[in-house]
Amino acid sequence: MSVLQPPAGPRTTEGPVPFLSRLHEWVATTDHKKLGVMYVTSGIIFLIIAGLEATMMRWQLAWPGQDVVGPEEFNRLFTMHGTTMVFFVGMPVLLGSANFLIPLMIGARDLAFPRLNAFGFWLFLFGGLLLYFSYFGGQGLYGMGSAPDVGWFAYAPLTERTFSRGHSTDYWILGIFVAGIGSTATGINMIATILGMRCRGMSLMKMPLFVWIMLVDCFLIVIALPPLAAAQILLLFDRQLGAHFFDAQAGGSALLWQNLFWFFGHPEVYILILPAFAFVSEIIPVFSRKVIFGYPLMVAATVAIGFISLGVWVHHMFAVGLSPLINVIFMGSTMLVGVPTGIKMFNWVATMVGGRIRLQTPMLFSLGFLCQFLLGGLTGIFLATVPFDWQVSDSYFVVGHFHYVLFGGLLFAILAAIYYWFPKVTGRMMSERIGTWQFWLLIIGFNLTFGPMHVSGMLGMPRRIYTYQLDRGWELWNLLSSIGVIFQLLAFALLVWNLLRSVFKGREAGDDPWDAWTLEWSTTSPPPAYNFDEEPVVHSRRPLWDLKHPDDPDWRYE
Amino acid sequence: MNDTHQHDQTEVIELPQPTASPMVCAFGFALMAAGIVTNWIVAIAGSIIMLVGATAWFMNSNPHSREIEASPEKKPRPIEPRTGVVDHLIEDSSHRARLPLEIHPYSAGITGGLIGGIAMALCAVLWGWFAHGSMWYTVNLLAGTMLTGYADMSMAELYAFHTEGLIVGLVIQAFMSIAVGLLYGVTLPLIPRGQIMVSAIIIPLIWSGLTWASISVVNPALAEHIEWFWFICSQIVFGVVTGWWIVRTEKISTMQNWHYLERLGMETPGVRDMGGES
Numbered sequence: 079m080s081v082l083q084p085p086a087g088p089r090t091t092e093g094p095v096p097f098l099s100r101l102h103e104w105v106a107t108t109d110h111k112k113l114g115v116m117y118v119t120s121g122i123i124f125l126i127i128a129g130l131e132a133t134m135m136r137w138q139l140a141w142p143g144q145d146v147v148g149p150e151e152f153n154r155l156f157t158m159h160g161t162t163m164v165f166f167v168g169m170p171v172l173l174g175s176a177n178f179l180i181p182l183m184i185g186a187r188d189l190a191f192p193r194l195n196a197f198g199f200w201l202f203l204f205g206g207l208l209l210y211f212s213y214f215g216g217q218g219l220y221g222m223g224s225a226p227d228v229g230w231f232a233y234a235p236l237t238e239r240t241f242s243r244g245h246s247t248d249y250w251i252l253g254i255f256v257a258g259i260g261s262t263a264t265g266i267n268m269i270a271t272i273l274g275m276r277c278r279g280m281s282l283m284k285m286p287l288f289v290w291i292m293l294v295d296c297f298l299i300v301i302a303l304p305p306l307a308a309a310q311i312l313l314l315f316d317r318q319l320g321a322h323f324f325d326a327q328a329g330g331s332a333l334l335w336q337n338l339f340w341f342f343g344h345p346e347v348y349i350l351i352l353p354a355f356a357f358v359s360e361i362i363p364v365f366s367r368k369v370i371f372g373y374p375l376m377v378a379a380t381v382a383i384g385f386i387s388l389g390v391w392v393h394h395m396f397a398v399g400l401s402p403l404i405n406v407i408f409m410g411s412t413m414l415v416g417v418p419t420g421i422k423m424f425n426w427v428a429t430m431v432g433g434r435i436r437l438q439t440p441m442l443f444s445l446g447f448l449c450q451f452l453l454g455g456l457t458g459i460f461l462a463t464v465p466f467d468w469q470v471s472d473s474y475f476v477v478g479h480f481h482y483v484l485f486g487g488l489l490f491a492i493l494a495a496i497y498y499w500f501p502k503v504t505g506r507m508m509s510e511r512i513g514t515w516q517f518w519l520l521i522i523g524f525n526l527t528f529g530p531m532h533v534s535g536m537l538g539m540p541r542r543i544y545t546y547q548l549d550r551g552w553e554l555w556n557l558l559s560s561i562g563v564i565f566q567l568l569a570f571a572l573l574v575w576n577l578l579r580s581v582f583k584g585r586e587a588g589d590d591p592w593d594a595w596t597l598e599w600s601t602t603s604p605p606p607a608y609n610f611d612e613e614p615v616v617h618s619r620r621p622l623w624d625l626k627h628p629d630d631p632d633w634r635y636e
Numbered sequence: 637m638n639d640t641h642q643h644d645q646t647e648v649i650e651l652p653q654p655t656a657s658p659m660v661c662a663f664g665f666a667l668m669a670a671g672i673v674t675n676w677i678v679a680i681a682g683s684i685i686m687l688v689g690a691t692a693w694f695m696n697s698n699p700h701s702r703e704i705e706a707s708p709e710k711k712p713r714p715i716e717p718r719t720g721v722v723d724h725l726i727e728d729s730s731h732r733a734r735l736p737l738e739i740h741p742y743s744a745g746i747t748g749g750l751i752g753g754i755a756m757a758l759c760a761v762l763w764g765w766f767a768h769g770s771m772w773y774t775v776n777l778l779a780g781t782m783l784t785g786y787a788d789m790s791m792a793e794l795y796a797f798h799t800e801g802l803i804v805g806l807v808i809q810a811f812m813s814i815a816v817g818l819l820y821g822v823t824l825p826l827i828p829r830g831q832i833m834v835s836a837i838i839i840p841l842i843w844s845g846l847t848w849a850s851i852s853v854v855n856p857a858l859a860e861h862i863e864w865f866w867f868i869c870s871q872i873v874f875g876v877v878t879g880w881w882i883v884r885t886e887k888i889s890t891m892q893n894w895h896y897l898e899r900l901g902m903e904t905p906g907v908r909d910m911g912g913e914s
Contacts, residue, residue, distance in 0.1 A: 102656075103654070105656055105659055106654035106655055106656040106659070107654055108652045108653075108654060108655065108658070109651070109654075187649070187651065188651065188652065192652045193652065193655065193657070193658050193693060193696065193697065194658070196655075196658035196659065197658035197659075197661060197662055197693075200658060200659045200661075200662030200663065201662045201665065201666070203662075204662055204663060204665075204666035205666065207666070208666055208669065208670055211670070215670075215673065215674065245673040248672065248673040249673060252669040252670065252672060252673065255669065256665065256666050256669050259665075260662070314672070318672065588713070589712045589713050590715075600712060600715065601712050602709070602710050602711065602712045606706070606708075606709035606710070607651055607706050607707070607709070608649040608651060608706040608709075611649075611711065622715065625715045625717065626715055626716075626717060626718055627717070627718055627721075627722065628717045629719055629720060629721055630720070630721040630722055
């Protein structure tokens with residue numbers, strides 16, 4: 079390898095770096111840690127945008143007959159909210175955390191393909207910007223439409239040119255398509271890194287659970303995203319070149335879109351939730367002061383979830399009118415996925431049993447995850463039952479269910495992860511006091527918002543309606559949901575404040591503030607560009623434990 | 637730290653040279669995509685930018701990946717070993733004390749459920765007799781769970797005898813009694829103390845709460861005529877009788893106590909005498 083420039087001195091001896099140099103440093107970086115930070119920061123910015131969109135919707139629905147936004151704008155709001163949360167919040171946070179943590183956890187200096195990694199991030203970012211450019215582009219260049227308004231799963235034939243004029247749907251297709259290529263590239267990169275760059279001694283069964291789960295997750299990304307890209311290209315052909323893949327009146331099939339989309343869409347739910355499992359699988363043992371319960375079974379359950387999640391997509395289509403046999407098969411497979419997920423739940427609880435639990439902020443959010451994801455999972459079992467699904471399909475019950483899974487589950491786990499790894503990323507601690515306030519505000523706000531949605535859904539309130547009449551019995555539940563948003567806004571304002579304050583004024587964290595056991599805590603906070611002075615050698619799943627407890631190392635028992 | 641971080645002073649750490657080419661390439665690609673919905677000139681500009689980025693990327697990676705020498709940075713603090721051995725789970729079966737090592741036989745649950753069901757039915761029928769002057773009243777109300785037409789019956793019709801009402805009521809009562817009795821049989825051994833309290837008070841109250849929440853959907857006829865005090869009383873009678881019957885039966889060992897060979901179903905005479913787990 080050629081050395082192109084002499085080493086600069088230690089950073090501490092240099093003066094303040096000019097803004098442009100610092101900007102260039104970030105733009106041109108191939109360092110997995112910086113890219114990870116950029117992924118997560120972008121995700122948080124998109125989260126704020128999507129949160130504001132949701133706030134507008136809840137404001138509109140707080141009382142019957144409100145006129146805060148019109149029906150067209152409401153359609154755009156829920157489309158952009160859903161699309162942003164799935165593709166531009168969940169995905170970047172999971173890829174960002176994988177970027178930052180995986181090389182550190184497996185004792186590598188970078189990812190297998192650092193430039194491809196940068197390419198993946200920039201594709202994601204430009205894809206997101208392209209999507210949001212629709213607010214200006216759709217209106218400004220052609221005078222037709224604005225942001226997409228076809229829902230985050232963009233059912234055909236609503237997306238056909240006949241029904242969706244202008245270019246808003248095209249922006250939806252292209253933005254996600256561009257970002258999807260980036261995600262697939264990063265997924266391949268992660269797989270190559272995990273399989274090929276682990277440090278000495280780290281066999282597959284000695285990898286941290288985080289890495290195992292991310293490996294399965296990246297396989298899912300590589301398998302599930304291409305069908306979506308294919309479907310989007312077909313849709314683009316329909317819209318731009320006059321093809322009829324999804325135009326039922328001209329021999330196409332609207333059902334084809336549903337199959338292609340949900341073949342991506344349901345694994346996508348697991349692509350999003352598996353990283354949540356990964357986060358809490360690292361956090362709960364550390365804050366329970368115990369080794370994870372049933373590591374091999376946790377690995378097996380992860381792999382099982384990966385497999386089964388590829389065969390459940392039709393449960394999104396129970397109300398379409400497929401044959402009873404198909405419905406029953408997919409009802410069975412959907413219920414089956416509850417088994418490995420249940421194993422995980424039990425193992426997390428078993429890890430805590432008998433442990434010395436430290437109720438610090440990461441653990442609080444992990445516990446919030448456990449409780450709320452359990453509720454979301456249970457309503458998922460309800461919805462897996464075909465007759466029940468027929469009753470509440472496309473109602474607010476479904477909205478409540480998936481928010482318990484993706485907000486109560488994923489987002490709480492993300493917040494746990496932010497509080498847990500922030501000291502490693504920045505070298506500073508976040509405020510525990512503000513974090514605890516944020517947790518309780520969010521617990522109250524979340525449950526107040528999404529709990530009542532189950533009731534309004536059972537009472538027949540369809541999702542996506544922009545207003546409702548006074549006499550439906552939905553008023554109280556909608557008002558409660560909207561009041562919950564106020565608590566959530568306060569909680570997220572506290573998060574932003576805590577992040578900004580801690581970056582500049584947070585207490586020095588040290589290398590290992592949580593007394594943890596995986597390799598990332600053995601290096602400095604923040605880690606150097608090269609991660610480790612020398613390639614680590616590990617002998618067990620908890621290498622730092624072995625170093626801290628030479629009299630009683632883990633490898634004696636594994 | 638010995639293993640993990642022995643720093644070799646002579647080692648040169650090389651990292652990929654920073655390059656904006658992936659960003660340029662991605663920007664060009666996004667512009668190409670945007671060209672589809674804006675103007676073909678945008679697409680052409682995007683493809684040119686992408687080509688420039690891809691070329692720079694190629695030059696950066698070929699014939700060898702360009703690297704820079706990493707600047708030395710702050711070293712991690714050495715990890716201080718702690719002496720002593722930590723607590724481990726005790727390697728005997730006491731940590732499994734919450735699992736029932738002995739259970740009541742399933743037959744006790746079935747029998748207890750049937751006896752409790754009879755007691756409960758007697759209680760309910762007697763209440764119907766005294767309060768409404770008809771022993772068939774409660775039977776008809778129960779049958780309304782499956783016979784939807786009973787929701788529209790007049791009071792006189794509900795007081796009258798109906799053969800299908802009796803049959804359906806009996807089936808429902810028998811099925812539910814056996815199912816709940818089995819549940820009692822399985823659950824009660826898990827409870828370390830106060831089993832009668834749980835079976836006689838707590839479970840009937842929970843069941844009554846569930847019934848209260850769902851009765852208007854499950855059985856509109858019963859919802860209209862139910863008197864909750866007596867309903868709860870009949871549940872408690874069931875709980876007392878079933879719980880008492882189950883608790884008084886002799887417990888049997890679960891397979892948890894068996895030797896591994898026995899669990900495999902192998903004929904192993906004398907295994908227990910040889911120091912098996914039992």
